[in-house]
Amino acid sequence: MEKETQLSPDQLYRHCNTELLPFKTTETLEPYAGFFGQERAVEAMEFGIGMKRPGYNMFVMGNPHTGRFSFAIESIRSKAKKELKKTSDWCYLNNLEETRSPIVIQLPSGKGWVFKRDIKHLIEGILTELPAAFESPAYQRKKSKVERDFNRLYDQAIEKVDSLAREHSIAVYRDAGSIGFTPVAEGQGMDEAAFSQLPEEIRDEFTRNIAKLEEYLNEELASMPKWRREAGDKMKVLDRETARNAVAPLIQPLREKYHNFSGVPDYLGQLESNLVKNALDIIEDDKPNEARTDLARRQYMENTFGVNMLVDNQKTKGAPVVFETHPTYDNLFGRIEYNSEMGALSTNFQLIRSGALHRANGGYLVLESEKLLEQPFVYGALKRALKSHEIRIENPMSEMTGMGTITLAPQSIPLNVKVVLIGTRETYYLLQELDHDFEKMFRVVVDFDEDVKREPATIRSYARLMKTLADEEGLAPLNRQAVARLVEHSSRLTEDQELLSAHVGELVDLLCEADYKRIRNRDEIINDQHVEMALQAKERRTSRISSKILDSILNETVLIDTDGEASGRTNGLTVLGVGDVSFGFPARITVTVHPGNRGIVDIEREVTLGQPIHSKGVLILSGYLGHKYAKDFPLTLSASIALEQSYGYVDGDSASMAEVCTLISALTDIPIKQQYAITGSINQYGEVQAIGGVNEKIEGFFNLCQTRGLTGTQGVIIPKANIRNLMLKREVVDAVAEGQFSIYAVATVDQCLELLMGRKAGQLKEDGTFTQRSVNAAVVKRLREIAKAKA
Numbered sequence: 001m002e003k004e005t006q007l008s009p010d011q012l013y014r015h016c017n018t019e020l021l022p023f024k025t026t027e028t029l030e031p032y033a034g035f036f037g038q039e040r041a042v043e044a045m046e047f048g049i050g051m052k053r054p055g056y057n058m059f060v061m062g063n064p065h066t067g068r069f070s071f072a073i074e075s076i077r078s079k080a081k082k083e084l085k086k087t088s089d090w091c092y093l094n095n096l097e098e099t100r101s102p103i104v105i106q107l108p109s110g111k112g113w114v115f116k117r118d119i120k121h122l123i124e125g126i127l128t129e130l131p132a133a134f135e136s137p138a139y140q141r142k143k144s145k146v147e148r149d150f151n152r153l154y155d156q157a158i159e160k161v162d163s164l165a166r167e168h169s170i171a172v173y174r175d176a177g178s179i180g181f182t183p184v185a186e187g188q189g190m191d192e193a194a195f196s197q198l199p200e201e202i203r204d205e206f207t208r209n210i211a212k213l214e215e216y217l218n219e220e221l222a223s224m225p226k227w228r229r230e231a232g233d234k235m236k237v238l239d240r241e242t243a244r245n246a247v248a249p250l251i252q253p254l255r256e257k258y259h260n261f262s263g264v265p266d267y268l269g270q271l272e273s274n275l276v277k278n279a280l281d282i283i284e285d286d287k288p289n290e291a292r293t294d295l296a297r298r299q300y301m302e303n304t305f306g307v308n309m310l311v312d313n314q315k316t317k318g319a320p321v322v323f324e325t326h327p328t329y330d331n332l333f334g335r336i337e338y339n340s341e342m343g344a345l346s347t348n349f350q351l352i353r354s355g356a357l358h359r360a361n362g363g364y365l366v367l368e369s370e371k372l373l374e375q376p377f378v379y380g381a382l383k384r385a386l387k388s389h390e391i392r393i394e395n396p397m398s399e400m401t402g403m404g405t406i407t408l409a410p411q412s413i414p415l416n417v418k419v420v421l422i423g424t425r426e427t428y429y430l431l432q433e434l435d436h437d438f439e440k441m442f443r444v445v446v447d448f449d450e451d452v453k454r455e456p457a458t459i460r461s462y463a464r465l466m467k468t469l470a471d472e473e474g475l476a477p478l479n480r481q482a483v484a485r486l487v488e489h490s491s492r493l494t495e496d497q498e499l500l501s502a503h504v505g506e507l508v509d510l511l512c513e514a515d516y517k518r519i520r521n522r523d524e525i526i527n528d529q530h531v532e533m534a535l536q537a538k539e540r541r542t543s544r545i546s547s548k549i550l551d552s553i554l555n556e557t558v559l560i561d562t563d564g565e566a567s568g569r570t571n572g573l574t575v576l577g578v579g580d581v582s583f584g585f586p587a588r589i590t591v592t593v594h595p596g597n598r599g600i601v602d603i604e605r606e607v608t609l610g611q612p613i614h615s616k617g618v619l620i621l622s623g624y625l626g627h628k629y630a631k632d633f634p635l636t637l638s639a640s641i642a643l644e645q646s647y648g649y650v651d652g653d654s655a656s657m658a659e660v661c662t663l664i665s666a667l668t669d670i671p672i673k674q675q676y677a678i679t680g681s682i683n684q685y686g687e688v689q690a691i692g693g694v695n696e697k698i699e700g701f702f703n704l705c706q707t708r709g710l711t712g713t714q715g716v717i718i719p720k721a722n723i724r725n726l727m728l729k730r731e732v733v734d735a736v737a738e739g740q741f742s743i744y745a746v747a748t749v750d751q752c753l754e755l756l757m758g759r760k761a762g763q764l765k766e767d768g769t770f771t772q773r774s775v776n777a778a779v780v781k782r783l784r785e786i787a788k789a790k791a
Contacts, residue, residue, distance in 0.1 A: 005720075005744040005751055009737040012728045014497040016484035020456050025525055026467035027477035035071045036465045037452030037502045045072070048444035049079045049418070055443050057386070057419040059369070061428045062448025065505030069368075069422055072446070073323060076364045076420065080319040087316050087362045090413060091115065092308040094349045096270040102308075102349035104411045105263045110314040115264070116307040118254055123301045125250045126275065127294075131283045133246035134239075142238050150231040154224065165213050170206070172213075181210045243279035247272055271305055303348050310334075310354045311361065319363035324356035327372045332356050333381060334393045336408055352410055357391050360417050369423030369431070382419070386441055391415050451499040459487055462500060469508055470526075475515040478526045485528040486510070489535065492727035495695060510534055545576070546583040546700075553586070553704055558645050560586050561674035562705050562714055568592060568666030570756065571677040572643065572658040573701060573716070575693035584693060584700030586677050588644040589658050591666040595789045596638030600663070616653060621660050623684035624749070629780045631768070636787045639663055653681045654691035657719075660749055661756055668778040672756045675711065677701040680719040686749040690721035695728055702732050702741060710735060715742030717752055750776070 023029055035042060041060075048058040062068045089112025091105045107115055133139060158179065162172040169184045183190045183198075183206045190198075198206075251272050258264040275282070282297065313320060324331055334355035338345040356365055373379055377396040385391055390412040421442065428445070431438045452458050463483045470478065478486075486507070493501035501507075511526075513534035518526050552558045560571060572589045575582055600622050618641060626635045641659050657680035665672045679697050681689040698716045705714040723745050735741040746752045750761035753775050762774025770776040 005717075005746050005755065007723065007726075007736070007743045007745055009733050011723055012726045012733045012736060012743060013730075014454075014488070014491060014727065016459065016487040018480050018484050020459050021463055021480040021483055023463070023480060025477040025479050026463060026470065026483065029464050029467045031468045031471065032461060032464035035067060036461065036504065037449055037458070037500070038067075038071065041068075041071065041446050041448050042075070044444060044446040045075045048420075048446065049076065051444070054386075054389070055440055057442045058421070058444040058446055059428055059442045060420060060422045060446040060448070061425050063424065063450060063503070065503040066448045066450065067502075067504040068446075068448045071448075072366060072420055072422055073321070076366065077321050080321045080363055081317055083319045083363075085319065085362070087313040087320060088311075089113070089115075089309070089313055090311040090354075090358060090361070092310055092349050092352050092410060093267050094304055094306075095411075096274045096304075099348075100408055102352065102408060102410045103263065103267065104310075104413050105261070105267070106414075107261060107264075109316060111261075112307075112309055112312055113314060115258065116309050118257070119305065119307045120302075122250055122254060123298070123305055126247060126282075127298060127301060129246045129250060130243065130275070130279055133242050134279070134283055139238070139242050143235065146231050146234045146238065149234075150227055153227050157224075165209075170209055170213060181213055239280060240276045243276045244272070247275045247279075274304075303350055306350060308350045308352055310352065311358050313362075320360055321364045321366065322356050322360035323366040325368075325371075327356070327367050327378055328375050329378050329381065329396055330355065332378060333385070333391060334358055336393060336395070336410075347408060349408065349410070352393060352408065355391075355393075357385065357415065357417060358413065361391070361413065362416055364418050364420060366420045366422065369421040369427045372421065373427070383437055383441065385415055386417075386419065387437075389415050449502055451494040451496065452502055454487070454491060454498050454500050458500060462487060462490070465504075466507070466511065469504070470511055470515075473508065473512060473515075475511055476518055476524065476526050478511075479528075481528040482514070482526045482531050485531045488727065489531070492695065495692070495725045495727070497724050497727060513537065542581040543583075545578055545581075546585065546703075549576075549585050550703060550707065554707060560588055560704065562708055563711065564674045565671035566674055567669050567671045568662060569674070570658050570662045570665070570672045571674065571701070572655045573677050573679040573697035574655070575696050575700075582693065582696055584696035584698070586701050586704060587646060589641070589655060589662050590644055591639055591641050591659070591662045593637060593639045593663070593666045593786075595636075595786050597636050598638040600637075600639045600641060618656070618659065620653075620656060620682065620684055621663060624660060624682060624686055625663075625783075627684055628686060629776070629783055630787075633784060633787050635783065637667075637783065639666070654679050654693075654697075656680070656682050657688055657717075657749065657752060661752055664753065664775065664779055665757070667782045668775065670757050670759070670775060670778065673713075673758065675705075675714040676717055676756055677715075678717045678752065678756070680717070680722075680746070680752070682749055688719040688721070688746055688748060688752070690719050690725070694718055694722045694725050698726075698743060699729055699732060702735065705741065706731070706735070710740040712740050713742075715744060717744045717746055717755055720745040720747040 041062075045058070045060075048056060058072075060068050060072045087109045089107045089109055091107065091112055092102045093105055095101045095103050105115075158172065165172050165181060170181050171184045172179060172181060251268055255265060255268055258268070282301070330353075332355045334357075335353050336347055337351040337353060338347045339351070340346075372382070381396065392412045393410050395407065419442075431442075463480075466478055466483060466486060470476070487500065489510070490501040490507070491497055491499060493503060493506065510531070514526050514530040517530040517533045517537075518524075521530070523530070549558070553560045561569075562571075568591045570589050571586045573584055574587050575584050600618060621641075622635070629635075641663065643655065658678040660682060661672065661678065664670075677697075679691055679694065681691050683689060698718070701714075701716050705711075726743075732741065736743060744755055746755070753761045757775055760771065760774045762770035762776035764770055764776075770780060
């Protein structure tokens, strides 16, 4: 059986034939255009970009380091540059009729800054022409006429009163805007002393006459409010005519220039009406410092009539492509900023700021899905924007708190954007499961392959890809031996001799480290030795934990045997992943059996360390035992299975083959050779199934055996289905070639038992019994004894 299942060195590692690489160095190769091994993704991306209907947003999914991000950005940018549709500039303007609701203006690309410049020139012209108009002689004459007309009516009324007063020897005098009366004697007004010396009858007569004059004065001046109102109305008309005559010639060219742009003529009409109405407020100069007054006046005009350039696409060629690295609510949807004045917050339309959605409007917005989902309120708001096809600038916290600062409610902006989310498969399937709207909004899936078939054509393409990456990173060329070594390492990354890894990011890192080794060795070309040194250096940098585990086995803190025999005990193989590093190491599996009806007890599950898949593998053992050995009697036993000295969570079913072999050894008391380590999963029919991490598991046990000293009898038993996954390190392959270490591939539990126990497993005869003195016959015998004892 050993010869039948033992693997040859050629089966442990698939070399890359350098004859498939017809070049000396990659310097002579053509650069690789496109994305390696991603034909499906390229096709999906082209469809997603080309489909312009709503809801055909894209989700680019795959693992990091596959080039998914650069692929998405480069694909979108190359297509966006060729799009003929014109982008738009977006501006916010003050709503002069309702300042809390700024209005939005859409202009063709490049017209926004022109419009802003024109409005700025208009403001400058108004600040010059408006004061000049009110200081002109024509205005002053008309203003003086209105004042004279009012004063004439007033003077005429006073003259009537004065004429009547003289008839009664009473004088009319004006004092600080008020009118008074005083008796006159000998042409002079009388003071109080002289008036008091007059006879009482004369004084009474003067008093009666003055009272009559005051009454007459009131009658004459009763129309004075009307005169003042009429004068005020005339001044308003004069002021507005003056302002209109000053402003209209400045605004008229803009009316003609922007008459075809929606919203602009209406705004210019609002602007003219507001300027005419508030002209005096604008030109009033009530501050002594002329320079400060000009600055304040200019600031007021800018904050009232200026243009807030929200999005400027004058330099954008084709459709805009925006990648938002930090998709917070404000960064995506924009925000309204505030000024603090005397402890109070204030804002205006000039403090409205754009978000990534505004800048990507009419084009493409690229987001990382995991970062998007980390931000509160953002995903829901993005869905609302895509559904309603508009962008609203809101404060999401005000909905949660029920309180908010008095703020603006800007007019919403029509939204036409294609959103591209980049994320992992886990995120995609999670959104698909939890959000019923997700499938309708992200109809295009761009799925990145993790690997590519290892064929001569793809190997040559792989070499061109390495040439391109080396050129982009400024690295030295590679010879074909280096390329061949990288191809082999790529197959190891995929754990498949027939595949190459599509993880471009890891390849770039390895190339850079190999070039570093080249520089240290003062070589001109990167060769296979530099690649090997880079791989070994990375392994040394990340080997602290694996070295600690190996030391604990060597000093017998962790008990693992690599020779001798023992019943109910065997060496399983596990893989530990820490960050981006994974390594294998052996773990002792023990089983005890005694009469009872508890069945097979998984100690790991009982203490909640065994995860579901591991527990499933243990439960399968009962199905296998019953099907194989207890067809005509009840399966009754109590057995306990433990992964010794395991103090963390255990998952996976790759230990089930080792566990069933150990259980059979404990049942039959047939010892197991401890020089072997086992990995593999089984089904209820005893067929051995493939497992993951086979290379790391073999190398973990090999390192222990090599450190203790290779005896030539040690080895690892793996599933036959895992042969294609073998890409072992050179030292393991060399040891196998020299007969110092062995690797066996089995397809059934019986084959594994024969290797472990050194005796025939036994064949099932026609009478339903197994071959005498075989392992299987001993199992049936022991199970019958336990069943009878229980009965």
